[in-house]
Amino acid sequence: MTDATSSLPRRAAKKPSRLAMLTTRFAENRLAVFGLFLVVLAILAALFAPWIAPQNPFDLATLDIFDSMLPPGSTGSENGLHYLLGTDAQGRDVFSSILYGLRTSLIVAFSSVGFSMGIGLVAGLSAAYFGGALDAILMRIVDIQLSFPAILVALVLLAILGQGVDKVILALIIAQWPYFARTARSAALVERNREYILAVRCLNLSAPRIIARHLLPNCLPPLIVIALIDLASSIAIEATLSFLGVGVPVTKPSLGMLISNGFEFLMSGSYWISLFPGFALALVIMGINLAGDHLRDILNPRNS
Amino acid sequence: MSTDMMSKETRDADLGAPVLKIEKLCTWFDTREGTARAVDGVDLELYEGEILGLVGESGSGKSVTGYSVMGLIDPPGRIAGGRILLDGRDLTRLSEEEHRRVRGKDIAMIFQDPSMTLNPTLRIETQMIEAVRAHEACSTAQARRRAKDALDMVGIPSPEERLRAYPFELSGGMRQRVAIAIALLNKPRLIIADEPTTALDVSIQSQIIYELQTLCRETGTAMIWVTHDLAVVAGMADRLAVMYAGRIVEVGTTKEVIEQPGHPYTRGLMGSVPMHETRGRRLARIPGATPSLLHLPQGCSFRERCALADKACTRMPELAQHHQAQSIRCWHPGETDR
Amino acid sequence: MQAFIVNRILQSLIVVLVMTLLVFAGLFVIGDPVQMLVSPDATDIEKEAVRQSLGLDQSFVVQYLSFMRDALHGDLGNSFLTGAPAMDLILKRMPATFELVICAMILATGIGLPLGILAGLRPEARSSKTIMAGSILGFSLPNFWVALVLIMIFAVGLGWVPASGRGETVQIGPIAVSFLTLDGLHHLILPALTLSLTKMALIIRVARAATREVAGQEYIKFARAKGLRKNRIVGVHLLKNIMVPLITVIGLEFGRTAAFAVVTETIFSWPGMGKLLIDSILTLDRPVVVAYLLLMVVFLVFLNLVVDLAYLWLDPAAREKGRD
Numbered sequence: 001m002t003d004a005t006s007s008l009p010r011r012a013a014k015k016p017s018r019l020a021m022l023t024t025r026f027a028e029n030r031l032a033v034f035g036l037f038l039v040v041l042a043i044l045a046a047l048f049a050p051w052i053a054p055q056n057p058f059d060l061a062t063l064d065i066f067d068s069m070l071p072p073g074s075t076g077s078e079n080g081l082h083y084l085l086g087t088d089a090q091g092r093d094v095f096s097s098i099l100y101g102l103r104t105s106l107i108v109a110f111s112s113v114g115f116s117m118g119i120g121l122v123a124g125l126s127a128a129y130f131g132g133a134l135d136a137i138l139m140r141i142v143d144i145q146l147s148f149p150a151i152l153v154a155l156v157l158l159a160i161l162g163q164g165v166d167k168v169i170l171a172l173i174i175a176q177w178p179y180f181a182r183t184a185r186s187a188a189l190v191e192r193n194r195e196y197i198l199a200v201r202c203l204n205l206s207a208p209r210i211i212a213r214h215l216l217p218n219c220l221p222p223l224i225v226i227a228l229i230d231l232a233s234s235i236a237i238e239a240t241l242s243f244l245g246v247g248v249p250v251t252k253p254s255l256g257m258l259i260s261n262g263f264e265f266l267m268s269g270s271y272w273i274s275l276f277p278g279f280a281l282a283l284v285i286m287g288i289n290l291a292g293d294h295l296r297d298i299l300n301p302r303n304s
Numbered sequence: 305m306s307t308d309m310m311s312k313e314t315r316d317a318d319l320g321a322p323v324l325k326i327e328k329l330c331t332w333f334d335t336r337e338g339t340a341r342a343v344d345g346v347d348l349e350l351y352e353g354e355i356l357g358l359v360g361e362s363g364s365g366k367s368v369t370g371y372s373v374m375g376l377i378d379p380p381g382r383i384a385g386g387r388i389l390l391d392g393r394d395l396t397r398l399s400e401e402e403h404r405r406v407r408g409k410d411i412a413m414i415f416q417d418p419s420m421t422l423n424p425t426l427r428i429e430t431q432m433i434e435a436v437r438a439h440e441a442c443s444t445a446q447a448r449r450r451a452k453d454a455l456d457m458v459g460i461p462s463p464e465e466r467l468r469a470y471p472f473e474l475s476g477g478m479r480q481r482v483a484i485a486i487a488l489l490n491k492p493r494l495i496i497a498d499e500p501t502t503a504l505d506v507s508i509q510s511q512i513i514y515e516l517q518t519l520c521r522e523t524g525t526a527m528i529w530v531t532h533d534l535a536v537v538a539g540m541a542d543r544l545a546v547m548y549a550g551r552i553v554e555v556g557t558t559k560e561v562i563e564q565p566g567h568p569y570t571r572g573l574m575g576s577v578p579m580h581e582t583r584g585r586r587l588a589r590i591p592g593a594t595p596s597l598l599h600l601p602q603g604c605s606f607r608e609r610c611a612l613a614d615k616a617c618t619r620m621p622e623l624a625q626h627h628q629a630q631s632i633r634c635w636h637p638g639e640t641d642r
Numbered sequence: 643m644q645a646f647i648v649n650r651i652l653q654s655l656i657v658v659l660v661m662t663l664l665v666f667a668g669l670f671v672i673g674d675p676v677q678m679l680v681s682p683d684a685t686d687i688e689k690e691a692v693r694q695s696l697g698l699d700q701s702f703v704v705q706y707l708s709f710m711r712d713a714l715h716g717d718l719g720n721s722f723l724t725g726a727p728a729m730d731l732i733l734k735r736m737p738a739t740f741e742l743v744i745c746a747m748i749l750a751t752g753i754g755l756p757l758g759i760l761a762g763l764r765p766e767a768r769s770s771k772t773i774m775a776g777s778i779l780g781f782s783l784p785n786f787w788v789a790l791v792l793i794m795i796f797a798v799g800l801g802w803v804p805a806s807g808r809g810e811t812v813q814i815g816p817i818a819v820s821f822l823t824l825d826g827l828h829h830l831i832l833p834a835l836t837l838s839l840t841k842m843a844l845i846i847r848v849a850r851a852a853t854r855e856v857a858g859q860e861y862i863k864f865a866r867a868k869g870l871r872k873n874r875i876v877g878v879h880l881l882k883n884i885m886v887p888l889i890t891v892i893g894l895e896f897g898r899t900a901a902f903a904v905v906t907e908t909i910f911s912w913p914g915m916g917k918l919l920i921d922s923i924l925t926l927d928r929p930v931v932v933a934y935l936l937l938m939v940v941f942l943v944f945l946n947l948v949v950d951l952a953y954l955w956l957d958p959a960a961r962e963k964g965r966d
Contacts, residue, residue: 031775144657144660144661147657147894147897147942147943147946148901148939148942149897149898149901149902151901151902151904151905152901152904152938155904155919155923156665156668156931156935157668159923159931160668232782236784236785239784239786239787240784240785240786240905243786243905244904244905244908244920245920245924246920246923246924256784256786259786259787259790263790263909266790266793266794266798267798267805269798271794274790275790275791275794278784278787278790278791281784281787282782282783282784282787285782285783285784286778286779286782286783288782289778289781289782290778293778374867376863376866376867379766404869404870404871405869406869407866407867407868407869408867408868408869408870409869412867412868413864413867415860415863415864415867416860417860420859420860420861421860421861421863421864422861422864423861423864423865423879423882423883424861424883424957424958425882425883425886425956425957425958426878426879426882434868434870434874434878435868435869435870438868438869438870438871438874439869470958472958483864486868
């Protein structure tokens, strides 16, 4: 009796301690913390872009054509704006464009990863749980698709679908869901063969319930890692597609689009139009990868 | 041939100088939680043609002792003190290259699991020829002939075919024979065998034990047989050394240790192993678990599991002579349970 | 083993067939190419005539079947723009792309493999941590942006190498190559380096992981116990075992790199088939896009097959299993 009561609060205290342990281990790697800092910074900058940016780069009324192609650190001729990172050919403040471009890039990345993770989870978990023909068919599709580079799949899809933020998201979802499906399936398969799942099945619980309550939680650690890696590659692929001119439309530029816009001026020495959006892009992707890489190490049960 | 004769003569004449003499060897591992003293002041001697059984549980430091002699201790491990004298030469002072020339030439090692010790992607002949040519400038053909002879010696049928094979094409027992043949290639002074039969079928175990014993006797090679299984070494070793928590707690001739074990831990080990000497008795069990090397009790490491422990045991006992060749590290040597 | 190979070839053929259907179905709904071909003031009758002459008025199934029949004869249609056979256009551009990709893979493997092994042998060393941080950087920096920076520094800033084109080429049979002339090498180095960076980062990571795994194996300890020299242990015992996972990665990445060359070729105006693809997508030149995709499908599937066979060759135990 005393045993049972004394063990209760102990068990309750165990859960936060695992999270605390993960946090401590994560904090041990300074590079990873720096990466996380970059990511949080980027998200905040994108969220609060309208309040931080000195100029709304899409509001034509605020643009001044006489301020075009100004180098970093210049001051606007009429409006007195300080152009920290210079201006582009239309007289847009590069710094403001980056903040707004970050918005587009992150919206595309987060929504595509969110959807592909959802689809991949459902497909992977069902394949693992039901097995048989469903598993065989789903995994054949995954295998075939994984043998083609995501960039190629996305490129062809966009050639079919045309430009647009929504279309880029759709293309990325189609290109990336197999990664999640495969990861979810293999994690769930390990778990499925454990004895307690067999026991739970004997209790005659419904399939969705077993999947959601028992298989899902165990698939999450590897999926979070994949999601982070995919977040980085989504941003990179979207930027690449936009750079090639098949991604987001000119009216809603992402970081890749900005870099592309400045490309033609690179040779004439106006480096800032391309270079600074590029730095922003590289820092965000690097931040995600630094954090994701370390997270993978500490979530890997073999390393603990 | 002549060395054979010599070894017999020298052994007859007061055993001569030891092949291997370990003095106060300390091998420590620096971990995040502190320094684990895996081997802490071990003394051992080994003479030509002699087989020493080094017995202990996992974590007792018996394998680490073997690896220390081989010079295969990697960071975070290090040899923190003591000397390892091979024919009078201190191995702990050798440079990496000098030590390499000793490994596989003067001292050879046989590992536990034969399915893991041979490289799966290389043919047997490749793995044997390279072992010869690492120590001698000779032609591939010569080295191959030596390899074939070695396979012959350990009783492998049609060695020519086996040379061309990949490890996965051989059975477990055959693989271990190949490993033994590799160990014998350069006619070493000393072989360290780390549980070489644990992973094998019982019938093959006894064959391998018999063959190794014969080979040592014939060639005058000394051998340290590391094992957790008293029953395996009882029949073959000349002397036994029992290790517990990084220290030798009892050493003596096999007869002495088996027939009149003096340390309570040795008695516990004997009691828990079904063998000829314990027939009809109830199998005993040592209470408690092996202590962590990071949190050893003060004084005698075994006292928390020992029925004889008293105040005296809070101080570390010395390894003291108990009976002729038998020495025991205990304040109550030879006493029976109260 | 033979049964295994036959089985793999059959599987590959099915994949190719499914992909042709998917590609064709996808491209079937792409924007109307007729609008691109005729002048803006053409009448509906004129448009209809063009449509009929290209066979675009027929049903999907008929179009697909006739497409497949022609494809089997090596005819993937003519470019809407130039009228030249699409297959010829691509084959003409293919050597340039392959030259670029092979150079990139050689760079990536030649630099990445030793670095990865080094980092795997001493995971705690400062040099290893630097290598790994560098590989994350290589992984993270978007390819096209790296290309821009390299152009800015080495072409615009220092003027050491040209920023675009292929330079002087040498004919080897029907194939023109750049790497045999000094001018060609100058043109090749930047795009090849750009293309190799991500792959280098990947190979470093795979080599490091495999090295850590293999270095902990008993047979490496046994090799050390035999007194082998370090060069031999790393160069033979370790290398042969890490090659098994590495060959798979290098082989599959070869295909991915060929696909990714699209980006690099566009930036450096490298006249390969990737640049052709982008140009064709932007101009809705459907036959060229289809031809590119189909050749790529066949190439990637073939590569998968080669990787599988290489795997059998490298791993004697797998060879044994394949035989049963």
